[in-house]
Amino acid sequence: MHVEYSAGAKADLKSIYNRGMSEYGAPQTRLFLALIYKEINRAADYPKMFREVRVNTSTLRKIPVKSHTIYYRINSDHIEIVRILGRQNPPGQF
Numbered sequence: 001m002h003v004e005y006s007a008g009a010k011a012d013l014k015s016i017y018n019r020g021m022s023e024y025g026a027p028q029t030r031l032f033l034a035l036i037y038k039e040i041n042r043a044a045d046y047p048k049m050f051r052e053v054r055v056n057t058s059t060l061r062k063i064p065v066k067s068h069t070i071y072y073r074i075n076s077d078h079i080e081i082v083r084i085l086g087r088q089n090p091p092g093q094f
Contacts, residue, residue: 001044001074005081012084016068032066039063039070040081047074058082 005013016036020029043050043063050061055071060082063070071082 001047002078003040003044003081004078006083008083009081016084016086036065036068036070036084039065040072043070043072044079047079 013033013036017029017033020032024032040063043061047061050063050072053060053062053071058073060071060073063072068084068086070084072079073082
């Protein structure tokens with residue numbers, strides 16, 4: 001399946017990049033983002049691999065990645081990355 005990103009997920013990735021660059025530097029930021037994309041690709045290859053959760057009124061799946069969680073939904077021909085939230089962001093922030 002291919003991957004699509006919500007506006008919120010795109011903003012989350014940008015925020016992760018900006019914060020990572022300012023707090024940890026380029027090498028660590030690149031490693032962390034590579035890990036996020038690796039897990040997203042696994043979800044695209046095996047969409048039902050990760051645990052299903054209810055968030056607000058939606059049924060999503062979640063992937064834990066270190067201090068962040070990737071939330072996604074399975075659609076007929078793609079997965080949609082809904083949000084990528086850190087521990088400081090509760091899941092209700094969709």
